[in-house]
Amino acid sequence: MKTYSAIGLMSGTSLDGLDIVHCTLTENKSKWNYVIHHTKSISYDDSRRKQLKNAINFSATDLLKLHHKYGKWLGEQVDVFAKENKIKPDYVASHGHTIHHQPHNKFTFQIGYGQDLASACGIRTISDFRSADIAANGQGAPLVPIGDELFFGEYDFCLNLGGISNVSYKKDGKRLAYDIGIANMILNYIIQKTGKQYDDNGSVASSGVINRQLLDSLNNLDYYKQSKPKSTGYEWFLSDVIPILNRSNDSTANLLCTAVHHITQTVSHDIKELSNKPDNTILITGGGAFNGFLMQILSENLGNSFQIEISNKQLIEFKEALVFALMGALRLENQPNCLASVTGAKANVSGGIIFNPN
Template sequence: MSKFTNIIGLMSGTSLDGLDICAVRFQEKQPQKFEIINCKTVSYNEQLRNKLKNSIYLSNEEISNLSIELGVIFGNATNNFIKEHNLKNIDIISSHGHTIFHEPDIGKTLQIGDGKTINKLTRIKTINNFRAQDVALGGQGAPLVPIGDMYLFEDFKYCLNLGGFANISSKEENNIYAFDICPMNTVLNHYCKIIGAEFDLDGNFSSEGSVNKKLFNQLNSISYYEKKLPKSLGIEFVNKIILPLIENYKIEIKDILNTYIHHVAYQIKKNVDTENEILITGGGAYNKTLINCLKKEKLKIHIPQKDIVDYKEALIFAFLGRLKNEGLNNCLKSVTGASKDHSSGDVFNLI
């Protein structure tokens, strides 16, 4: 019997950068011990980005077709990745999919990227749809990454991911709590696209701006920030709350970016202490404007190796697949608010 389990984690984030693929080797008897074998991001073309961005407006039939289309893209990308890196003995593909709808307060969440299609194309056992069961059990269906933070990054009290949303895990004694702090790159990328850029590279655009104090204060007064845990956010919050609020201000894009980054830094500071190191991952870790803001707040920041910064979520979804495959809990009620800890995910075996 092999001493290792080899799993490919797939993650498609709300920032629409592309598909993150991460091949991970877990030790059989110590699943918290891992090695990243290879990783890669497969960029989406503009047509697919627009489809995903506007998918919330599609009919049920159109969403079903898009889910299969995305499953084909995921399956083919995984096959190409395996071939490119000459990977052997992949046991499981564990796919988060792409979230197009997440409103747990009304009992709805939807991730697309059909698992059956991935399984059929790759001929590898596939696990996906990790959020729906948690919502059905009364939870937020998010965040799901904290169980990985608990076991794979146990040396850090705080694990902060700066992706489409800024979300954090906080370890307290023998438990862990986590939530979405605020939107992050979903907002920054939206305004960067207006000036012809995909994102705020190294914080270059935002660094040229200045804070609009009135907008800053109004952003910080949004009621979500005072809501008690558990809580989570979806793209609907950006479209219904954040963007309309910002659009009331007729100011330059660089000032919007700078103001919003200071807003993010302020919200992060509210949820951490200055005594413990914060592990920071996700694309926002490269935004110098934001990192400088956090440093000015005297926060202790740790930015790990590039593979962890860029692929931590794909890595952890590989870990969630590992737990599901072993019949172990991969969703924590202390994090999501579900009625119980549970083992979530749909499994597609080879027929």
């Protein structure tokens, strides 16, 4: 039996902040299990959030400067976290923060250079998990399905409602997954114009009415017509989604209400299409699970054939960080952590670059 004490780091497209999880991972006869010991969320201040949001437009020099600066900052946060909890983990597994994701152009870029991170905290670090899959002609995303397969395989569907919605499921003995489309990214974009960071429990959205013209425009985005596997991100949101929103002169409540219905319609449409039996179980994680109005409309759209299980608060918030901790262990074991059946790569790969502290 193999056992690892690990720290996983995740910064998602919703720009909420950095999630840190400390867990013990054990492998016994190819079966992986986890125990979460400590967690921490560090919210981004306005300056850092703005910097990460605008980095997509940075010059190469400025982007690389941020890559190193952010990596050092990540390492400093890990160092504080480890000292606070009096732990000495075997490694840190860091997703970084995605600035560019262009699998069609054969590259993806997550800032937070692993060597700077490792040197700042003094702990072996694994990062850059996506590039190996891209090099194998994959999408480099989604990556969390390896965790769905090894930790949560008893569910028919694992749905993550982060900045982007994605789903993973089993078909003919293979784990499949893809990015369905937009989720919290559009909700946060709309509400943040009012000075709030998010629509608490969907209360503002629930007070609005659907803008039919906007809903039709969102539902007819070209991305939804693309074949699977597929992945998307902030660049698509900037180029295809924001212009539609900016043409819609409507109240914040109505825009949010319409966005919620768009998210739930695209998600429920795809999951219903994927289902091949009368009774299904769905595990939902990601920040969208905290949005009561979103969950209510999604449940109504899915109907009685789907039993929704919303994870406990800790798993909702830290599932992705937990899965990256697992991906780090798999990388150290040289076992596949990116599934070709999910990303469309020519073969499974063990992604991630290992950095030892100076």
